[in-house]
Amino acid sequence: MSRKEIAIIGGGPSAMMAADILSSIYNVTIYEKEKVIGQKFLVAGKGGFNLTNSLVGNELAAQYSPQEFMQDAILSFDSKSLREWFSYLGIETFVGTSGRVFPVKGIKPAEVLNKIKEKLLSQNVKIKQGYEFVGFDDDRNTKIYYGGKSKSILADYYIFALGGASWSITGSDGKWKKYFKDIGVNIIPFEASNCGVNIKWDDHIIENHAGKPLKNISVTVGETTRKGEAVITNYGLEGNVIYPLIPKIRELLKRESKAEIVIDFKPDNSSDDLFKKVNNRISSKNYGEAFNLRREQLSIIKNFSTKEEFLSTDSFIKKIEGLTISVESLRDIEEAISTVGGIDINELNKDFSLKKYPNIYCIGEMVNWDAPTGGFLLQGAFSMGYTCANSVIHSVTD
Numbered sequence: 001m002s003r004k005e006i007a008i009i010g011g012g013p014s015a016m017m018a019a020d021i022l023s024s025i026y027n028v029t030i031y032e033k034e035k036v037i038g039q040k041f042l043v044a045g046k047g048g049f050n051l052t053n054s055l056v057g058n059e060l061a062a063q064y065s066p067q068e069f070m071q072d073a074i075l076s077f078d079s080k081s082l083r084e085w086f087s088y089l090g091i092e093t094f095v096g097t098s099g100r101v102f103p104v105k106g107i108k109p110a111e112v113l114n115k116i117k118e119k120l121l122s123q124n125v126k127i128k129q130g131y132e133f134v135g136f137d138d139d140r141n142t143k144i145y146y147g148g149k150s151k152s153i154l155a156d157y158y159i160f161a162l163g164g165a166s167w168s169i170t171g172s173d174g175k176w177k178k179y180f181k182d183i184g185v186n187i188i189p190f191e192a193s194n195c196g197v198n199i200k201w202d203d204h205i206i207e208n209h210a211g212k213p214l215k216n217i218s219v220t221v222g223e224t225t226r227k228g229e230a231v232i233t234n235y236g237l238e239g240n241v242i243y244p245l246i247p248k249i250r251e252l253l254k255r256e257s258k259a260e261i262v263i264d265f266k267p268d269n270s271s272d273d274l275f276k277k278v279n280n281r282i283s284s285k286n287y288g289e290a291f292n293l294r295r296e297q298l299s300i301i302k303n304f305s306t307k308e309e310f311l312s313t314d315s316f317i318k319k320i321e322g323l324t325i326s327v328e329s330l331r332d333i334e335e336a337i338s339t340v341g342g343i344d345i346n347e348l349n350k351d352f353s354l355k356k357y358p359n360i361y362c363i364g365e366m367v368n369w370d371a372p373t374g375g376f377l378l379q380g381a382f383s384m385g386y387t388c389a390n391s392v393i394h395s396v397t398d
């Protein structure tokens, strides 16, 4: 029996994991439209480069939405398995702040990518760079554009791993969605996730405080509260305390055309603690020292308080503990760390094959699931690659 041909289209982390597993048994070719694979992976490396998170099992699976859609993939290849895979490649990892998992010091993102590439090449994976997916032919074979013309490629299984729709410079531009619509696959419009929020700041804040962090704050949207850090930008706020709240903010902006966040600048202090710091009313000039607030915190509280509220110590304390700020909108999709939208999960089986075309799989960020930053995005992509590859192996042997 001849070896099965597997075409993987897109060359991000989800594709690399699928290629690694499948190439031990089948002929695997990756088709990537950019000059090199893994560009978004490298961009992730320039930021935090959280390869995964130390959460395991159900606690890890609970970070994904919809959880029931991602659960099996996450449980069958969780952060422990991913760290073992990296270790096998010679990339040791360590757990940093908030459970984020990084490569050990001294290992650069390009080195991680090279180790993966070397492994794929040693297993005879063909990596075709500069090959762009441009749709399906009448027999649902994949059409690839290369060298000035498009050609159908024949494979037993097609695995699409085309990424989301942010940071298009990395190749993940979401332009593929029309080709799936053409074959009757429902696409959910892309939207920004894990992104900053636009806030109407006073000019004073932009001029004097853009770039400064707001450390150890808590932010609430509706019933959901997160603790962490945000950065003041000239458009609003972003950072690890904001990103996990984006799904709620997005929902409110859609449903009610407005959204508010409530900042607690002293989440570890009760009202009593704060009142005890000042035995009686004090002048607003002394707020900084009395409550240990930085200039940027005072400016933001002033920006979103009336003069009377700011000058009255009692109401100022209430503002420290719960300053309501309107969010105008989310930042543009292009800047987002990740996107939601893409292939509708209702189009997919549990193993990420299309219900209509079971020899076509869709994995990674091109599918409509969501997770916060902190290593969960890459983990999701790798787990999906693992699950779909094992499903291909089972469907061949069954």
Ligand SMILES: Cc1cc2nc3c(=O)[nH]c(=O)nc-3n(C[C@H](O)[C@H](O)[C@H](O)COP(=O)(O)OP(=O)(O)OC[C@H]3O[C@@H](n4cnc5c(N)ncnc54)[C@H](O)[C@@H]3O)c2cc1C
Binding pocket: 009, 010, 011, 012, 013, 014, 015, 031, 032, 033, 034, 037, 038, 039, 040, 041, 043, 044, 045, 047, 048, 049, 050, 051, 052, 131, 132, 133, 134, 161, 162, 163, 164, 166, 167, 170, 171, 172, 173, 174, 175, 176, 336, 337, 338, 363, 364, 365, 366, 374, 375, 376, 377, 378, 379, 381
């Ligand atoms: C600034 C930034 C920082 C990040 N930091 C982290 C982090 O620290 N931790 C974390 O977990 N996640 C992080 N992420 C997110 C993470 O990088 C992505 O979720 C992950 O890369 C998605 O993997 P993927 O395989 O689904 O797709 P991608 O990595 O997006 O790869 C998709 C590939 O498909 C190719 N492609 C697209 N269209 C075509 C076509 N028509 N034909 C052929 N090829 C095509 C693209 O060129 C691309 O190479 C970060 C993202 C950004 C932007």
